[in-house]
Amino acid sequence: MSHGTEAPPGADFEPTTWTGSARKKWMSTLPPEKMLPETQPSYVASWIYVFGMLTIVAMIIAIVSGVIITLGGVQWFHESSIGKFSNSLHYWSVQLFFLFMVVHLWGKYWMAAWRGKRALTWATGVLAFLTAVGVGFTGYVITTNFNAQWIAFEAKDVMNAIGVGSVFNVTNLGQMVTFHVAPLPVALVLIVAAHVLLVRKHGVVPPIDAIDHDAAAPAATETAEVAS
Amino acid sequence: MELLGISLDHPASYWDIWSWVAVSYPNLIMIVVMLALFVLALVLPFPGGKDES
Numbered sequence: 668m669s670h671g672t673e674a675p676p677g678a679d680f681e682p683t684t685w686t687g688s689a690r691k692k693w694m695s696t697l698p699p700e701k702m703l704p705e706t707q708p709s710y711v712a713s714w715i716y717v718f719g720m721l722t723i724v725a726m727i728i729a730i731v732s733g734v735i736i737t738l739g740g741v742q743w744f745h746e747s748s749i750g751k752f753s754n755s756l757h758y759w760s761v762q763l764f765f766l767f768m769v770v771h772l773w774g775k776y777w778m779a780a781w782r783g784k785r786a787l788t789w790a791t792g793v794l795a796f797l798t799a800v801g802v803g804f805t806g807y808v809i810t811t812n813f814n815a816q817w818i819a820f821e822a823k824d825v826m827n828a829i830g831v832g833s834v835f836n837v838t839n840l841g842q843m844v845t846f847h848v849a850p851l852p853v854a855l856v857l858i859v860a861a862h863v864l865l866v867r868k869h870g871v872v873p874p875i876d877a878i879d880h881d882a883a884a885p886a887a888t889e890t891a892e893v894a895s
Numbered sequence: 896m897e898l899l900g901i902s903l904d905h906p907a908s909y910w911d912i913w914s915w916v917a918v919s920y921p922n923l924i925m926i927v928v929m930l931a932l933f934v935l936a937l938v939l940p941f942p943g944g945k946d947e948s
Contacts, residue, residue: 717936770929770932770936
């Protein structure tokens with residue numbers, strides 16, 4: 668409390684350990700009122716601001732259903748009624764994930780969401796999109812039907828052409844299953860988490876024609892109690 | 896889908912826009928739905944939202 672008045676509450680101390688330094692850095696960058704805000708600027712009360720969270724909800728359903736069918740096994744999710752339901756839930760949640768993500772992308776593109784030092788937020792969104800394409804692609808090629816074989820044999824030429832065919836062999840079913848259930852979804856979750864934290868840090872991007880006082884401060888006086 | 900009389904157990908039909916461009920009807924439906932959602936999200940009022948004045 669004795670170190671000036673500029674540091675936000677929780678960060679007004681002099682750290683002597685790396686954990687203390689980490690806490691000070693975290694509290695300075697993402698204090699609780701930014702991390703878990705209770706209000707949002709009034710312009711967030713629009714349907715176009717809902718699609719980011721819809722994308723995350725669809726992703727969570729895809730992950731949970733994916734874990735369930737992985738634990739159940741191929742025979743279970745091809746033959747039992749609950750297994751078929753879980754398999755369908757996995758498929759359709761992925762369809763909705765991409766659908767919502769594309770609408771989210773269009774919305775943010777047309778409001779130039781990289782404004783206001785949000786370039787890294789935009790970049791992590793791009794990275795999340797590309798990683799999701801990888802997760803979706805590996806999901807398609809492990810369904811082992813004729814469609815999957817066609818996709819895999821078309822894609823192997825692409826992978827060979829760019830020189831990664833020897834380490835990312837799309838016709839190797841075991842390798843594709845591993846990529847689909849472990850490194851790619853984990854990477855996607857981590858990237859999306861970073862994306863959300865950056866949104867929290869910089870605030871939700873205002874519309875281009877937002878009135879000045881509303882656009883200036885994420886915790887503006889004109890607020891609406893809605894989720895971002 | 897069976898209740899709706901729609902069978903998905905066959906390859907998709909394609910809309911041949913030009914000889915070198917073709918879009919499958921499932922993909923076309925998804926694109927139209929996304930465009931519709933985008934437009935509706937911009938024009939529909941949000942419940943509990945405040946009008947600008």
